[in-house]
Amino acid sequence: MASFMNQEFPDEEEEDDFNPAQQDDSDNENDDAPDADDDDDNVPSKNARRGRDDRAGDERSSSKRAQDEDEGDDDDDEEEELEEEEEEEEEEEEEDDDDDDIEGQPSRKRRKKQRRNQFIDVEAEVDEEDEEEPEEDDDLPGEEMHPDDLQELPIGADRDDRKHRELDRQREAQLQVDAEEEAARLKERYGRQARASGATGAIVPQRLLLPGAEDPRIWRMKCRPGKEREIINALRNRTIQYAGSRDPVEIISAFERGGTNSPMAGNIYVEARQVADVEKALNGINHVFMGTRPFMVPMEEMPDLLKVRKTKHLEEGMYVRVRRGHYQGDLGCVDEVEANGTDIVVRLVPRLDYGLNEDSNAPTMDEILPNGQKRKRIKPITARPPPRLFNENDAKKKHAKYLQKGALTNNIWTYQGKEYVDGFLMEAFKISGLQIDDVNPTLEEVSRFQSGEDGAGNMDLQSLAATLKGSRGGDFLPGDKVELFRGEQRGVTGRSVQVYGDVVKIKVDNNHGALSGQTIEAPIKDLRKLFREGDHVKVIGGSKYTDEVGMVVKIKDDRVTILTDSNQQEITVFSRDLREAEDSGGATSDSKYALFDLVQLDASTVGCVIKVDRESLRVLDQTSNIRSLLPTNISNLIERRKNAVATDRDGNEMKVDDMIKEYSGEQKSGRVLHLHRNFVFAHDRESTENAGVWVSRNTNVITVAAKGGRANSTGVDLTKMNPAMKRTGAGAAGMAPPQQKGRDRLIGKTVKIRQGPNKGFIGIVKDATADIAKVELHAKNKIITVQKDMLSMIDANTGKVIEGGIQNLSLGRGGAPGKTPGYGGGSQTPARGFGSMPSGGRTPAYAMGGGRTPAWKQDAGGRTPGYASGGQTAYGGGGLGGSTSYGGGTSYGGATSYGGGSVWGGAGGQSTWNPNTAGGRTPAYASANSGSKTPAYGGLEAPTPGFNSAPTPGAYQDYQTPGDFRDAPTPGVRNSYQTPGGFPETPGPYSAETPGDFGPRYD
Amino acid sequence: MSKPNNANPRTWRACMVCAAVQSEQQFRNRGCPNCDDFLELRGSVDAIQDCTSTVFEGVITLTDPMGSWVAKWQRLQGYVPGMYATKVVGILPNEYISACENAGVKYIPRDGSSIEDEQ
Structure with missing residues (x-):
């Protein structure tokens, strides 16, 4: 019906507008209409009324058009007025405009103008028009019956119609009377409140109250x-x-x-x-x-x-901050909102010291000064105790008198007049004492509230979201896709161009008709960011998911669910906290701790970080337990010690980055991340459990492969490291060859290969180690590696094999070889002198090379040199203590040869000479004639013990044990054992031992 | 409200219906200057607790309620001269809201929510 009328109306209106005279015609048409119903007469009136309504509406939207209409209406009005009140002139009408209350019924023109100026009155006066116009319209068809009606209807019907109309009129009048009565009744009833209700009644939209x-x-x-x-x-x-x-x-x-x-x-x-x-x-x-x-x-x-911003409605479970007092700045959880909405009971984590820091000497009463005033007590400034849940046991220690148990069943206590429930303080605040906006609780703070009775499991994100909803931030940035979701332009989408204050300039997208491409301004509160499923977005703030990146999977109002890239979790955030993300990648955590860091949890516990979340960490501790911790729970980071060494089950060494395997259990394998005390943290790339990290005791793993291929399979022979074992073993195995130092002197020598597949080849040694040599063959341009004992040295010119040349080279040490008794001066040394002997031709060094000690040599073949020397030189010695004593000299010669290896050098050569040339004179004489002087003499000759000992046979006795020798380096002590008889029994051991020890000592 | 108000501002309360500001004592003695016919605050501590709030902002002193644009904007036109608040925070219990409606007074929440709804 309504739409039908609306459709019909414009025609009439146009007629009104452009040909006002036609109004009569239209009325005539009504009259002429055949079979006109009773309602017919109402139709035009309703149409007219509706038309005015529409006009009023149009005026708001399009003032220009309204202007046109008004002009038309004015014409119309004039016509009507001419008809109805012909005596009234236009001037009078204009006067009417000025004083509205004088005329009981304002002219229509005036009303039109009112309509333009004051919207309210339009609404208010519509009723009047309703009452008026039907009469007007009724009259016309009533008086001037439509010709068709008169023609076609029987007389009775005609009368019926009139009766109908009459009835309608009566009803209307009745209604009017009723309304007036009702109004009067109401006025009478509430009239005394006219003043009070002045501002009430119909609520005028505030935008119509703008100042004028x-x-x-x-x-x-x-x-x-x-x-x-x-x-x-x-x-x-x-x-x-x-x-x-x-x-x-x-x-x-x-x-x-x-x-x-x-x-x-x-x-x-x-x-x-x-x-x-x-x-x-x-x-x-x-x-x-x-x-x-x-x-x-x-x-x-x-x-x-006078703008009023609505206070956010507080609900239970929302988070607030305390503005003032002891708990200033602390996060609180709304526990109860009183019905008036202004008194809030807040749950807080108490900050109590239970009187432990109280000054017991402080005066309890305010001191009264002589002038009658009370001295103000200066409260000692103490740090606020940290937030901790209420503990009645702590309170009982000093403040038992302040403590009262609440209900029997629940954990409710009253302490110093405040109530504590389940460890939380319940305190009532006025809403003005609480900060409701921009609370921004951190996860750490929130978790304190959760840790109370039900563990950290059920974090109430809903209430967190409610808390965060009101907080503002730099929500919109230029370039954001936005949508207007309120106001007249609801549904318009676009991209923000500029943001200033609370206003965003938007360039409207292309599918919005007239607005397309235009730049419009919109208040922030009417905007929300627009996303579509599949958009790649980043959380930019306002929640604990900040910096998370993910794909939009669901949008409901301003809540957007995204699937995060980092851990495929669905999270729901507000669209204003999102931005389109250009980059992929997960949250860039600013945690102090990184994955796989070793952290100290408490004095005896360490753990390895296996997951870093925004505000929490997951840590695998040394007992294989997984803990979720806040970074603050970690006392410190343990630096990774790259060179830490531990031994595995087999005693093999194990270092960071070695591959290890669990010996028992699951036989997990992995790369060593950390070695800490008895524990090894390892990382298995193949495993996803705990990020591949596992922990075990050192003794439960074996090293599979060491980093860099350290030879670990056989293990290090620890016996070599053990001095005690080495000493005993040395006696049996013989003395180790002296350490080679410097360039191997075999290098550059011409050698012949004696054995093996290359037997007979001649070549030059290019490189050599202790027992192998690289030989460049003369025959082939090839360098082969040969064991040294498969070589023999030859004279480069003659090709003759030099007997023992290699051995000499590798063992002879010191300065000029010629001076060493063993080699260069071989012919001059006593040993050389005994060249006829099977082994005598060799230097004592040879004996050593053969794994025998010089001393041994002396034992076995030592007699011969002894004899030989006895025959030649040892008169003095022989005369003194028998030839053997001089033999000692020979053996000494042996000693020099080895000693020469390390220390003696040229001096050694001389000292070697001494026994030969002057041996008869010096040692023998010295010891014989003035036994006590011998050491002194020796001292004169050389400071080296080897030298000392050499000329004095008697001194040999001291040499029976190296230990003794070291302990008694003073010649005097040696002198005290002059009996040569002891000598033959012992030289072996001592001479075996001493050289090695000697040399270094006198280096 | 024609007497000077010397009460401590801390005891001030604001009517949630008309935003009139008085001390609690004044509410008790005289009731609300505008709404007492239906709120019946006079002498009733409970009703005062329910219908007035200590949390309010922006105090206005109104001398000429009919001529003032501020009064018009704040919908205080027709009220007695006196002290009013721009914003009154609190939730009027439902029975009082219906009392307003029965008395022909449209209850407009004065906590800013009505303005937001409008826009």
């Missing part, structure tokens, strides 16, 4: 911040005081918008007709800064002065 030119203006004055209410109150009192006096305060109103954190603090606003009133009213009121002139607030800014 006729409204008073508002001036702003600066004042002392925090004193705004005081000023307003003073102003009010002054107004009352001067009311009715000759000089009243003529301001209309005054107000302040101070308060904590209000940007309008420090201002008061006065509404008045002129600035002089403002100045007069404020003059002399405290805290008002009269130095500056009142500033007149621009009219368009006046509504902003």
